Amino acid sequence: MQNMIFKKPPMPEQQPDIRATNFKEVALGYTREIAMEEADRCLHCKNAPCVKGCPVNVPIPDFIAHIKKGEFQEAYETIRLQNGLPAICGRVCPQETQCESKCVRGIKGEPVGIGRLERFAADYAMTEGTVSAETAAPTGKKAAVVGSGPAGLTCAADLARAGWDVTVYEALHTPGGVLMYGIPEFRLPKAIVQQEIDGLKKMGVDFECNMVIGKVLTNTNPELAQKVAEGAMTEAEASVSYDYTWPLVMLACLGVAALFIGLYLKVVDRKKKLGLELPSIAADKTEVDESEMVAEDL
Numbered sequence: 545m546q547n548m549i550f551k552k553p554p555m556p557e558q559q560p561d562i563r564a565t566n567f568k569e570v571a572l573g574y575t576r577e578i579a580m581e582e583a584d585r586c587l588h589c590k591n592a593p594c595v596k597g598c599p600v601n602v603p604i605p606d607f608i609a610h611i612k613k614g615e616f617q618e619a620y621e622t623i624r625l626q627n628g629l630p631a632i633c634g635r636v637c638p639q640e641t642q643c644e645s646k647c648v649r650g651i652k653g654e655p656v657g658i659g660r661l662e663r664f665a666a667d668y669a670m671t672e673g674t675v676s677a678e679t680a681a682p683t684g685k686k687a688a689v690v691g692s693g694p695a696g697l698t699c700a701a702d703l704a705r706a707g708w709d710v711t712v713y714e715a716l717h718t719p720g721g722v723l724m725y726g727i728p729e730f731r732l733p734k735a736i737v738q739q740e741i742d743g744l745k746k747m748g749v750d751f752e753c754n755m756v757i758g759k760v761l762t763n764t765n766p767e768l769a770q771k772v773a774e775g776a777m778t779e780a781e782a783s784v785s786y787d788y789t790w791p792l793v794m795l796a797c798l799g800v801a802a803l804f805i806g807l808y809l810k811v812v813d814r815k816k817k818l819g820l821e822l823p824s825i826a827a828d829k830t831e832v833d834e835s836e837m838v839a840e841d842l
């Protein structure tokens with residue numbers, strides 16, 4: 545009989561007294577049993593409104609049907625048809641405003657935990673199953689992808705799967721973009737991002753780090769530009785054309801910023817002395833979200 549419980553099973557988490565002592569991921573992920581129980585809440589709607597809410601059109605009812613039957617590897621492979629980064633999306637994709645916001649079960653009760661099930665399937669493939677590295681027959685075409693954030697990684701995955709020879713150029717010393725340096729470890733472990741990147745490497749994608757396109761690699765040298773277009777540039781060759789404009793501009797910006805901060809502190813100090821109300825500085829949305837999350841847990 546269909547599971548008609550209104551709520552998703554809660555996500556297993558580190559206990560507060562334990563997580564206060566480490567920076568590891570707080571959410572632990574569904575077990576097999578919980579995942580199968582939650583998959584049984586899906587109604588397998590004919591018109592699948594959840595899929596329309598997904599930016600990459602993951603065949604959601606199909607992968608959930610596999611989980612319901614205990615076919616976890618098949619569930620992962622079904623997701624991979626449309627999404628090259630399921631372990632990441634299952635953790636940090638805003639499902640509540642996308643697929644889950646359209647879920648029919650959400651009309652009366654909580655929507656199906658699509659994100660949690662996606663994470664479960666991806667984690668299963670990484671730990672107990674196999675991460676597919678299948679690609680189409682080589683097309684003989686080369687592609688250069690600039691930047692290795694989620695946009696670049698997705699682009700590289702799609703092209704590699706279609707048989708292209710892909711090189712990703714990354715300005716920083718490590719690939720991943722904001723996934724690596726922005727989202728905190730307790731929400732998205734770096735090891736998970738690295739595993740997804742390693743999956744792309746297995747598909748034949750090359751990564752060239754410390755490679756700022758437009759600075760380290762410029763189009764002023766036609767030979768270099770041609771190599772970029774072919775995706776065949778090496779770091780050693782490119783470093784010849786290093787341009788110092790960028791560091792100088794950065795230094796100038798830092799100088800101006802320091803001047804403004806100095807002036808601001810002077811104004812604050814003066815207002816304090818005069819007993820006036822102090823202005824408040826708002827943190828950005830993510831910091832506010834995170835401090836709220838921490839405050840909630842205290």
Ligand SMILES: Cc1cc2nc3c(=O)[nH]c(=O)nc-3n(C[C@H](O)[C@H](O)[C@H](O)COP(=O)(O)OP(=O)(O)OC[C@H]3O[C@@H](n4cnc5c(N)ncnc54)[C@H](O)[C@@H]3O)c2cc1C
Nearest residue numbers: 636691692693694695696713714715721722726756757830
């Ligand atoms: C603190 C924080 C938390 C966030 N949390 C979430 C979340 O929980 N869920 C969510 O969905 N989104 C979240 N976001 C937003 C999400 O990270 C971004 O939408 C996403 O990273 C954008 O992907 P991108 O690939 O376009 O860019 P980026 O991730 O910024 O990657 C761009 C990459 O291109 C490289 N690059 C740039 N210029 C060049 C060049 N000239 N040559 C070579 N390489 C270059 C950069 O070094 C970088 O690695 C968060 C963002 C921040 C800052």
Ligand code: SF4
Nearest residue numbers: 586587589594647648
């Ligand atoms: S809308 Fe919800 S219940 Fe319907 S198929 Fe999608 S996940 Fe299942």
